[in-house]
Amino acid sequence: MTYNSVADTPRSSVDRKRFLIRLTIVVAGGMFIDGYVLGIVGTVIGAITTDLDMSVYGEGLIGAAALIGIFAGGPLGGWAADKFGRKPMFTIDLAMFVVGSVLQFFVDSSWQLFVVRLLMGVAIGAEYSISWPLMAEFAPARLRGRCLSFAEVAWYIGFVVAFVVGFALTALDADWRVILGTSTVPAVILFFGRLGVPESPRWLMSKGRVEEARRIADTWIEDQADRADITGEQQRQGTFRMLFSSRYWRATTFISVFWFCTVTPYFAIATFSASVLAHYGLGEDGLVGAIGVNGVALLGVVVSCLLIERIGRRKLTIPQQWVCAAVLVVIALWASAPPLVVLGCFLVFAFANAMCTALTGVYPGEVLPTELRGIGTGFATAISRVGAAIGTFLFPWSMQDLGAGTTMLVAAGICVVGALVSQALAPETAGRTLTEISTER
Template sequence: MAMPIASSPLGTTDTSGQPLMDEAPLMSIHIIAALACLGGAALDGYILGIVGPALAIAKHELVLTAMSQGLIAASALIGVFIGGLIFGNLADRYGRRPVFSWNLAAFTILSVCQFFVQDIWQLVAIRLLLGLAIGVEYAVGSSVLAEFSRRKNRGALLGGFTIAWQIGFTAAFVIGAFYEGHNWRMLLGSSVIPAAITYVLRLFLPETPMWLKAKGRDAEARAIVDRHFGPEYAIPGVDVSSKGTSPRELFKRDTWRQTLYSGLFWFCQVGPFFAIFTFMVPVLEMLGLHGDHRVDLSLNAIQIAGVIFGVLMIHWMSRRGFVVWTFVAVLVIFLVLGLFPHAPTWFVVGMFAAYMFIGPAINNIQFVYPPEIFDTHLRATGIGFSAAFSRISAAGVTYLLPYLLQAFGFSATLIMMAGFPILGLIATLLWAPETKGKQLR
């Protein structure tokens, strides 16, 4: 049966009758937080998306094999694994703002470094370090936005991470498709532009009042609320005086299932997604679709539509119901494509387009569920663990996909990937909590 998660009452005021800050109307601080956080998500999508077109150009110069292409593509995902584990906990210990700001400086520097890559291992090292910075975005970005969000529209706002990520990813795909030069370093290094813009935005974002209150720094928290929300608003109840920020807190008797589930549903969603979308070019070639920019643009338009659809479904549906429904949809698509490899072309294209729609829609929940599952004192640590756990499948399948496609073909590879939605569906039916409308604490 599903494991319930205790949540605080859905009150709109504190004990003194003051309205809570997450019940405030839309204010400038909400817009600043959204731009600063979602800008990082768009940057992440761009960095992970631009590597595919760049490798298509670089493979001759660097003499890339299928396995080395997989290693380069997976290196950033390996970095996310490490970054999520380390920097999420640092953000819980020392503050969201310092960790959240300085990683954009790292993004900018590492983007510039890509202009000077000379061999495979230099590129792997830089992409690995970029992954560390992306891990910060997953762990800390969603924590920051959740703690500045309005409760009523929190799901749709956090789902905006996926819209921003998809915009960045699609921009990379479109730029790569229309780029007619041979300087693959220019493609990779182009991420310096969104990195610098996002860094400037984050200079205007204060520390979150909920984190300050969790650390007993009530005066500082009160000053931020007074300045950005108004003295009439109170901070939601955060009582962590007897709790620490050690990752061990995630695996206590009353928390290990929610922690494991938060990572496992993400693990099952992103493994096939990153592999297929990173190597979109060879996948489209196997389907006989590559080379027509109209097809490329149509597929990207489908992805954007899927993301927007996903945000609407997050707003309308329960969290648990959304995950169940999407796992079933992906399972059906993978099995149909895998079991009927000789189906009419229009049918195969239609089913693949369905995944191009559903895949991005699914990603919305990855930025909504974990911030609602974990409490403030461990929110970034828990999200960091979940992101890191998910990258085991993302990096592994991305690394192996070129080999699997070469050795077994597209249909057999999809049948293998059907194991991910099966595992995710079982875990969801057994353990998934319901957190929609939960008062963060």
């Protein structure tokens, strides 16, 4: 099946469903790579530190390099996607990632590794602000939440697969460069899988390319109501300043703070989960526990993906953040807790955190209009990765100098902030068209 927008003709229902499935897979593939890249470094950070003779600060910097790159790549990719279109950027950013992934095989110093993973992070950041808007603009209203949240399922799969692959190759005495470079394989496959994907009809409509937009919508969008909703798009030029206007500041604040508070504690704990669990007395089982924590997180995001269209967004967003805060407080204050109790608390945290994290891939594509969907998603991506980078960079220092109890209390406080902001600003968007959501302010 090809996707040539020039020669598009109306397709059968089966073809349209196949297209939606394929688009969902290639969008989710980008999130798989993100999770893989951020997870794989946690399996070899010890070997890298020893081989390159790095300090604890250098260790944290390498762990956070890709996150810092995402901070820049998110807004840049969103700006480019809003200006030049979703389609061209959808493959360009993957090409950038493939180049960076290959370069990992050849690094021989800490600064080279930092630069390469920084550039990979730029490509990953662009991925968020390009692929999520594209998916939101093609998905039917009745399935949009599930299609978008499936990308988060793929992220956790990538993170878990990275741990399994990384530790398996480490057991075989593979060089850490080879282990990091394994991200090249899924990236190349995904690059070819994206070739030929059509342009977003909503973006085309917003740019005044009405006939082309209608042709693509009639060809690939199944539901008549969704095709009709696209015709309601207005020709407006989005600017960065509009994100903070009286009309959109609430949406911008919500998606940014919610995302920040959700991923910051998870990245810090999950990236160094083996050493964290060992610190709490799990000893040689720390490695197994680390895989378990990430595996339970995968289960949590799958549950959200399955329930999101049934129970709505808010019920999967707010309560889970309070649960995360509560179990982290227990870990922080119960210093003499048995190791299995600590492990249980971390598993509950991972499950609840993942349930609400699934919504970080849904809300940005829904609450902003087409002309701001790319740059708005990119801005929220950048803010979230500030938190993730700070958490990853400072976590080893905090555990060492401030102690585990204080570190966990700080993480709990971040969860509380996210819960309060979500309670006040999170909208219910289930089953509503993008035009309905973006015009209700």
